[in-house]
Amino acid sequence: MITTLTLQTYGPSLYDFTGRVEDALSEASVAEGLLTLFVRHTSSSLLIQENADPDVLADLNEFFRRLVPHTDETSMGWVRHNSEGPDDMPAHIKAALTQTSLSIPVQNGVMMLGAWQGVYLFEHRDRPHRREVVLHIGG
Numbered sequence: 001m002i003t004t005l006t007l008q009t010y011g012p013s014l015y016d017f018t019g020r021v022e023d024a025l026s027e028a029s030v031a032e033g034l035l036t037l038f039v040r041h042t043s044s045s046l047l048i049q050e051n052a053d054p055d056v057l058a059d060l061n062e063f064f065r066r067l068v069p070h071t072d073e074t075s076m077g078w079v080r081h082n083s084e085g086p087d088d089m090p091a092h093i094k095a096a097l098t099q100t101s102l103s104i105p106v107q108n109g110v111m112m113l114g115a116w117q118g119v120y121l122f123e124h125r126d127r128p129h130r131r132e133v134v135l136h137i138g139g
Contacts (some may be wrong), residue, residue, distance in 0.1 A: 001028040001137045004040075006130055009123035012065070012087075014049065014057045018118040021111065021135065030137045031109055037119065038101040040132040044092035044123050045098035051118030064124075068093045091124035098122060104138065 007019050025035070039046050050056040070086035072081045081089045102119065105112040113119075121131055 001030060003028075003135050005133045005135065007035075007121050007133060009044070009121065009125075009129045009131060011128065012061060012123055014047065014060065014120040014122050016051060016118045016120055017133070018051065018111075018113075020092075021119055024135050025106060025109055025111065025137070028137055029104060029109070033106050033137050035104045035106050035111060036101060036136045036138070037104070038134045038136075039121065040134060041129075043088065043095055043125050044121060044129070044131050045095045045100055046102050046133070047098060047120045047122050048102060048104075048113065048117050049120050050116050052116045055127075057120075060122075064094050068097075084125070087124070087126045093124070094124040104111055 002025050005017065005024065007015060007017055021035070021037070037046055047058065068090040069076055069096055071082045071089055072086040076090070079089045121133065123131070125131065
């Protein structure tokens with residue numbers, strides 16, 4: 001089964017879409033296999049991260065903001081690609097440092113995530129976007 005989810009983002013943040021993936025798995029009626037998720041963009045990424053304490057997500061967002069600031073900050077004066085604004089190249093760097101795909105085992109139709117794990121789209125751009133995530137379930 002292959003399906004595509006469209007996710008709306010509203011700026012830099014981690015967007016939990018675990019429930020949407022669970023719904024897709026339920027509709028697919030796949031008992032066992034490997035779920036692959038792939039984001040079809042170069043300025044966002046995918047993460048499996050803690051879903052219990054929202055401070056974890058806030059701290060990750062702040063860490064990446066400090067690690068790779070906008071190109072209008074003096075420390076980023078070396079950047080050449082900024083035709084789409086000061087958040088563009090930093091978004092590409094953040095995506096390169098994280099992941100564009102995830103693999104998750106499925107057993108009895110359920111993702112084998114840990115107790116405190118959720119599936120997140122990590123948006124790196126400032127303005128809202130519609131992001132596509134492709135799901136493939138292989139048995």
